[in-house]
């Protein structure tokens with residue numbers, strides 16, 4: 001038989017699936033995968049139930065049939081209104097927003113839409129694993145720049161030295177998974193200067209935009225001059241604790257969004273219609289929800305961080321996201337450590353070497369997820385104390 005595609009057959013099982021399987025096999029508390037072990041808000045789920053119950057309306061498209069490929073207009077309008085309200089950013093719902101199956105599909109479609117084989121793309125490591133896969137499928141040359149622990153800063157000279165005329169795009173994830181870092185305005189302005197000088201795009205993955213604890217999020221597109229070259233990607237998975245709904249989007253200049261939509265229409269075509277209806281309504285009512293949401297996660301962060309410190313972990317307090325990184329003792333290896341933690345303490349976390357392709361830094365760190373019930377976090381700390 002002729003060989004299959006040489007790029008995708010090389011992809012390995014994601015570290016999240018591996019750790020989750022191990023956690024289940026050994027009855028461990030799972031602080032590895034990045035999603036809540038509690039349900040999303042009932043009022044949002046009720047909105048979806050209502051949408052599912054609306055049959056085919058006369059003269060209208062039934063909510064259980066295909067949605068318009070770019071996303072239903074009320075959802076694009078709600079997304080647009082929120083960018084205006086929260087960040088004073090204008091995205092035209094008619095042609096500057098496309099709704100996708102989670103941020104993951106938006107990332108894939110953006111890579112396919114922007115990259116020609118051989119183009120170079122800068123990625124800060126550690127990174128969310130779908131960047132590498134999407135870039136490889138698009139034929140990009142991936143150029144990693146390491147964020148250095150404990151503050152996860154990058155070397156500006158190193159960044160400048162790898163940028164050249166082939167650099168097509170830089171991927172920025174802010175707030176950043178897995179480190180919990182929020183990029184400073186100085187860092188983003190440095191990136192902006194390079195983007196202007198070398199004319200590259202910025203894909204800004206902002207799925208944790210509402211999970212910032214001491215400061216408000218600043219979208220990359222709101223920095224002077226960056227809107228015209230930034231693709232802003234976000235989703236409702238983290239914000240509403242409904243990761244299974246996979247409602248995401250990309251916003252940006254209309255020519256770029258058109259190209260991203262061209263990919264979207266021939267991969268998934270559209271996103272689950274009733275869930276879009278529910279999200280369009282939920283996004284309109286976010287203000288009250290966000291106060292409790294942030295408080296709840298801030299408490300979880302503080303509980304986990306102080307618990308881990310008590311147990312003796314060198315844990316770094318994250319400024320955003322629902323992850324905390326801990327630096328291991330010298331000589332410890334992340335993968336061995338995680339396996340031991342599952343077997344001996346019945347707690348599963350993520351070895352961070354999986355998020356790096358250049359540096360060895362990840363092999364002495366592990367990532368904890370605190371998007372978990374208070375009871376789960378309490379039990380995890382108790383297990384670690386034993």
Ligand SMILES: Cc1ncc(COP(=O)(O)O)c(C=O)c1O
Nearest residue numbers: 034102103104128177235237248
């Ligand atoms: C940085 C980052 N981007 C994107 C995603 C995926 O978002 P979605 O579930 O909307 O596809 C995740 C999920 O963990 C993530 O951590």
